[in-house]
Amino acid sequence: MKIFKAIPALAAVAVLAALFVTEPVLAQSPKLSDPEIASVAVTANQLDINYASIASKKSKDAEVLKFAATMARDHQAIIDQAVALVKKLGVTPKDNAVSKKLSADAEATKKSLRAKSGHAFDKAYINNEVAYHKAVISAVESLLIPQSQNAELKQLLQNVVPALKAHLEHAEMIQKTMK
Amino acid sequence: MKIYRISCAALIVSGILFIQLATSGCSSGPGEPAVRPDTTAKKTAQPALYKVEIRQMKFEPSELKVKKGDKVVFVNEDIVTHDVTEAKRRRWTSSPLKTGEYWTLVVTESSDYFCSLHPVMKGRIIVE
Numbered sequence: 001m002k003i004f005k006a007i008p009a010l011a012a013v014a015v016l017a018a019l020f021v022t023e024p025v026l027a028q029s030p031k032l033s034d035p036e037i038a039s040v041a042v043t044a045n046q047l048d049i050n051y052a053s054i055a056s057k058k059s060k061d062a063e064v065l066k067f068a069a070t071m072a073r074d075h076q077a078i079i080d081q082a083v084a085l086v087k088k089l090g091v092t093p094k095d096n097a098v099s100k101k102l103s104a105d106a107e108a109t110k111k112s113l114r115a116k117s118g119h120a121f122d123k124a125y126i127n128n129e130v131a132y133h134k135a136v137i138s139a140v141e142s143l144l145i146p147q148s149q150n151a152e153l154k155q156l157l158q159n160v161v162p163a164l165k166a167h168l169e170h171a172e173m174i175q176k177t178m179k
Numbered sequence: 180m181k182i183y184r185i186s187c188a189a190l191i192v193s194g195i196l197f198i199q200l201a202t203s204g205c206s207s208g209p210g211e212p213a214v215r216p217d218t219t220a221k222k223t224a225q226p227a228l229y230k231v232e233i234r235q236m237k238f239e240p241s242e243l244k245v246k247k248g249d250k251v252v253f254v255n256e257d258i259v260t261h262d263v264t265e266a267k268r269r270r271w272t273s274s275p276l277k278t279g280e281y282w283t284l285v286v287t288e289s290s291d292y293f294c295s296l297h298p299v300m301k302g303r304i305i306v307e
Contacts, residue, residue, distance in 0.1 A: 070296050073260055073296075078258065078259070169299040173298065
């Protein structure tokens with residue numbers, strides 16, 4: 001799988017990819033309840049905010065900084081809407097094996113990013129954003145949307161996909177300009 | 180989407196709700212529009228008003244043909260913040276528009292524009 005070959009150190013991406021993207025594993029993918037799906041969605045968005053926070057402190061590249069600011073703003077907006085929805089539905093996001101594994105393995109990615117500086121950091125951050133968004137899009141489309149039971153939760157997840165795809169395209173634009 | 184001709188004063192007073200009302204009034208169908216265009220006004224004095232919706236990370240419509248002096252209202256109906264910025268020299272920008280906010284451009288020339296927060300989002304205004 002390309003993601004693993006390209007960025008073996010980026011554990012959070014690997015977790016998402018392993019859980020949702022590869023076909024053999026997809027057949028055994030966990031069954032998630034709506035509260036668990038809400039938890040995974042919030043966690044996945046929060047992780048990207050965390051990566052953006054690191055970039056905002058370490059990068060000096062104007063494009064990278066602007067991209068990171070957009071990631072932080074957009075993913076927070078998505079979290080706010082998810083939180084508003086679960087409150088409206090009277091649902092409490094439920095921690096689960098997927099969200100726990102995501103959070104735990106994201107620590108490895110953050111450690112890897114923090115160890116880099118300058119252009120190497122910028123490249124690692126943007127490469128991670130490309131891979132992470134690919135994995136999240138696959139997860140949302142192939143698992144979270146099909147498994148969500150509540151129509152409003154399903155609709156929110158569907159509404160998020162265009163933003164995720166625009167983020168991916170934006171990250172790929174920046175990636176192409178990096179040598 | 181051409182909405183209708185309206186005076187600047189009416190636009191200011193009525194705001195975006197009025198625009199939406201007018202939009203529905205101009206929708207296709209056999210009935211008369213809720214707000215009718217002022218066909219008695221001199222065309223040269225009355226700019227036309229158009230609406231571009233920002234939704235699902237796109238400008239809809241992405242290409243608009245207008246006349247010089249016409250107005251285009253950009254309405255952010257998406258789940259995240261956007262802006263509308265002239266592409267080549269950044270001669271004009273809306274500044275960030277949160278969900279539900281709108282901004283009006285008075286068209287003076289043909290322009291390509293984009294969302295500077297999400298550069299993959301692009302649109303075009305053509306002055307005929």
